[in-house]
Amino acid sequence: MARLRDINRSLPMQLLLARESSMSLFRPMLRSFGLTDQQWRVIRVLASRDKLEAYELATQSIILPPSLTRILKNLEEGGLLSRSSDPSDQRKVLISLTRKGRKVYQQVVPESEKIYRALEAKIGSAELDDFLSKLVSLNDRLTG
Amino acid sequence: MARLRDINRSLPMQLLLARESSMSLFRPMLRSFGLTDQQWRVIRVLASRDKLEAYELATQSIILPPSLTRILKNLEEGGLLSRSSDPSDQRKVLISLTRKGRKVYQQVVPESEKIYRALEAKIGSAELDDFLSKLVSLNDRLTG
DNA sequence: TTGAATTATTTAATATATTAAGTAATATTA
DNA sequence: TAATATTACTTAATATATTAAATAATTCAA
Numbered sequence: 120m121a122r123l124r125d126i127n128r129s130l131p132m133q134l135l136l137a138r139e140s141s142m143s144l145f146r147p148m149l150r151s152f153g154l155t156d157q158q159w160r161v162i163r164v165l166a167s168r169d170k171l172e173a174y175e176l177a178t179q180s181i182i183l184p185p186s187l188t189r190i191l192k193n194l195e196e197g198g199l200l201s202r203s204s205d206p207s208d209q210r211k212v213l214i215s216l217t218r219k220g221r222k223v224y225q226q227v228v229p230e231s232e233k234i235y236r237a238l239e240a241k242i243g244s245a246e247l248d249d250f251l252s253k254l255v256s257l258n259d260r261l262t263g
Numbered sequence: 264m265a266r267l268r269d270i271n272r273s274l275p276m277q278l279l280l281a282r283e284s285s286m287s288l289f290r291p292m293l294r295s296f297g298l299t300d301q302q303w304r305v306i307r308v309l310a311s312r313d314k315l316e317a318y319e320l321a322t323q324s325i326i327l328p329p330s331l332t333r334i335l336k337n338l339e340e341g342g343l344l345s346r347s348s349d350p351s352d353q354r355k356v357l358i359s360l361t362r363k364g365r366k367v368y369q370q371v372v373p374e375s376e377k378i379y380r381a382l383e384a385k386i387g388s389a390e391l392d393d394f395l396s397k398l399v400s401l402n403d404r405l406t407g
Numbered sequence: 408t409t410g411a412a413t414t415a416t417t418t419a420a421t422a423t424a425t426t427a428a429g430t431a432a433t434a435t436t437a
Numbered sequence: 438t439a440a441t442a443t444t445a446c447t448t449a450a451t452a453t454a455t456t457a458a459a460t461a462a463t464t465c466a467a
Contacts, residue, residue, distance in 0.1 A: 123371075
């Protein structure tokens, strides 16, 4: 009887487990700021940009466009971001953080870095760097 | 002004990207069998067991109990699994695949392995093995 | 230059994620 | 052993994921 590879030999399963394990370290902190995982991804992507169109924002925050629509609505209602339409292409929606949104970002950053350093301590700084390089390279080959 | 580490230096972000990139290879095949990602995780965990209690099933398939409740309901309605209560502890629900569920599993396995081999070809078999070992070891340290 | 593609986003419908609260069965303890 | 705590699961409420379809703006081609 044919059987599937063991779960600890399955790349997607182990990636899911690692994602969940690592995010669970950050989640309580994000919730204390009233942010979901996805809302924080949107905010952090926007923080390094002036304005960004929705499609690019969706890609970079790894959120599908239909989900992003709702997330933007909620963040906009919370006053963390604003939308405007691109004058040169009225189909596009340009999104940017508000002052309040940038302030929240500034508050989260040090807490996030604190947790990241705890993660580094747990894994080992050199090993984490090495792993991350391999992971980025894997992603290049998977998406490229 | 404090800024967060770049996204390609963020472990959780790169893990999410890798998870999505790799799963996207399998998703169309699973959909062609009428299965969601989560339903397939449940089925593959059950396939190697006779019966399994819900909590263990949730843990191993990386699904939270409230989500599992609905997923089990849908799979049960589709005739792929059955529930019974543990005689020695009436709180527990024991879940097992039906004949139909095992048949679906048997049909998916070769298609899944086919895709996995294509993935191996894309990444390189030795590199994938090496990466997977490091990933499993990372998970041990994160969850342990 | 108009009608047919294409693009960017939203809407809709169903499924899952997350947190909190509820329920029933079992285990503990005073 | 009755009151309390714990365990296993479900329900509820809100948020996100996924696929398909709809809408509006733009581009392309005859």
